[in-house]
Amino acid sequence: MEYSHEDAELVGQPVGYWTWAANKTLTAFVRGRLAAIGITQPQWWALHQVLHSEQGVTRDEVISAQRANLDVGAGMAVDIDLLVERKLLVPGADGRLRITEEGRALHGRAAETQRASRGIVHDGVSDEEYLITLKVLQRMMRNAGGEVTPA
Structure with missing residues (x-):
């Protein structure tokens, strides 16, 4: 593994910084690639949720599910409106x-x-390394009193 710092220096650095930096970098990467095809990440989440519901979903169900899992806030309603405006989602007579x-x-x-984005980001990272990384982060979250719930 290659790092920009010596291992002895890295081991003393705060995990909070690195998880923040990773989140910021990876979110920007994913959002940029989705923007290139004309969709935002929250719009992708909404399309995905509606696609996988046989009876459709209400606006409130989409907003509630995404707010609980991803803390997107009130902006999700705007993204749903834009999907309806673009005729990518349609409300039925039942409001779903x-x-x-x-x-x-x-x-x-x-x-x-x-x-494709996942492939680029995971290049050179084995499944074993990825699994270890996630398990270590989950353990640290529990150690800090946080809940670890599946994505």
Whole structure:
């Protein structure tokens, strides 16, 4: 493994900084790649959630699920409105959102973009290294009194 610092120096650095820096860097990377195909990350989440619901979902269900998992706040409502405006989602008479064919097509492009992004980010990182990293982060979260819930 290659680092920009000596291991002895790295071991003394705060994990909070590195997890923040990783989050900032990786989020910008993913969001930039999704933006290149005309979708925001929260819009991707909404399309994904609606796609995988046979009966469709309400706006409140999308907002609630994303707020609980990803702390996106009130902006999720705007992203849903934009998806409806673009006719990627349509509200039914029952008020439940359903995905259109155009929405399915964009979801497919976004899914492929996400797979390619994961490949780029994981280049040179074995599954074993990735698993160890996640388990160590989960242990540190528990040690700090946090909850560890699946993504």
